[in-house]
Amino acid sequence: MRKLHVKRLRDLWRVKGQALAIVLVIGAGIALLVMSRGMIASLVATMHAYYDRYRAADVYAPATRAPDRLIADIRAIEGVAAAEGRVRGAGLVALDEVIEPISAALISIDEGAARRVNDIHLVDGRMPTLGSTDEILLLEPFARAHGLTPGGRIAVTLHGARRDFKIAGLALSPEFIYTIPPGDIASDPKRYAVLWVPHAAMEAAYDLDGAFNEAALTLAHGANEAAVLGALDRLLAPYGATGAYARADQISNKYLVEELKQLATMDRVMTPLFLAVSAFLLNIVMTRLVETERSQIGLMKAFGFTHREIAVHYLLFALVVALLGTLAGWVGGLYLGRMITEIYQRYFYFPFLIFVPEYGTLGAALLASGATAALGGLFAVTAAARLSP
Structure with missing residues (x-):
């Protein structure tokens, strides 16, 4: 068998160019598998941790004008853990260096x-x-995009009135992991702002003293x-309810989930394609x-090597x-997975990132490449074993 090991190394060196090409194609397929699975696991872990730590709302219930006393009734609904009423509106931000007003959520x-x-x-x-x-x-992403810092001032038009606010701080929220300007199809931190405004100022601006126009619940x-x-729709119906909806239908969460689905699709489609080509x-x-080695195979069998030994070789x-x-593929996939997951922080506004290497995927990758080798070499191995001395 030692002689066959030496021959195998010589064969590899003789076809090193073709072997390297196959190694690269297999490596690309395995890297894609490891990278995509790692990215999905990392984004899912980060999303769930962010939602849990910052108590992201599970349900939103918009209305026209609902009295604050209804919050107690909402909290009494079976299955509600916590509820808050708030005033939410749309506004426009005016910046000196930007010609057109910028849409904002307040x-x-x-x-x-x-x-x-x-x-x-x-x-x-x-x-x-x-x-x-x-x-x-x-x-925070909007502020960084425009060079705004705490202590600066910003002009905002809310409910038809222009107000000048001082920026106390820059913030992130699980409600706004992904932001998209109205009418756009992609996120642009320069063109969409989110402002958290003191409740008294929002009540006065929208004439909602002692009332709210949206409830957020866990x-x-x-x-x-x-x-x-x-139950929410029935409770808020007399107050202009427009239909309560779950987190699954919230824009930020929906875009994040769709991105995860696209990564899963890439994993299911592209990895098998690379391995099939391999x-x-x-x-x-x-x-x-x-x-090219028919005569050598015949000589090996004449010298006593069995069909099985030739096939295994x-x-x-x-x-x-x-x-x-x-x-x-392992090395490339782990490196690319970490790098691209960090790049995702430019598009999804997480305050932290949990990288999950998904080491279990490494075993799956090994099995997939082994199956590729067995399938690719099956006919050649069978032909070699059948040759007569």
Whole structure:
């Protein structure tokens, strides 16, 4: 068998160009598998951790004008863990260096109260001063895109009135992991702002003193989401309810979930394609190798090598090529997975990133490359074993 090992190494060196090409194709397929699975696991882990730590709302219930006393009734609905009423509106931000006004979402906050739903992650600066009506928090990616910092001022048109606010801090929220300007199809941090405005200022601007126009809720574990949505619609119907909806239909979450689906589709489609091409190339190289070594195979059998030993020799040739490709794919996939996951932070606004290497995928990759080698070398190995001395 030692002689066959030496011959195998010589064969690999003789067809090193073709072998390298196959190694690279297998490596690309395995890297894609490891990268996509790692990215999906990392984004899912980060998303769930962010939602849990900052108590992201499970349900939103918009209305025209609902009295604040209804919040107690909403909290009493079976399955509701926490609920908050707020004033939400749309506005326009005016910046000196930008010709057209910039669309903005305006969310009311109670400066002195702890947020039980959709908590805010303060990136820079501070929270608005208690009792202040002219200090706001600004979405951090928008602020960075325009060079805005805490202590600066920003002009905002809300409900037809122009107000000048002081930027107290820059923030992120699980409600706005992904932002998209109205009418656009892609995120652009320069063209869409989110402002958290003191509740008193929002009440005055939208004539909602003692009232709210949107409730945000978290649900208890095992709660019946459909039943909660129905109860909310019935409770808020007299107050201009436009239909409660779950997190699954919230724009930011929906875009993030769709991106995860696209990554899963890439994994299912592209990886098998690369491995199929690898099997095809390996079959061509192995077939040509056996054809050029017909006389050598005959001599080996004449000297006592069995059909099984010959078959194992050529099968191991294919497996060595596949193993080299797998190792390259492992290294490349883990590196690319971490790098691209970090790039995703430019498009999805997470305050932290949990990288999950998905080591279980490495075993699956090894099995996939082994199957590729077996399939690619099957016909050549069978032909070699059948040759007569």
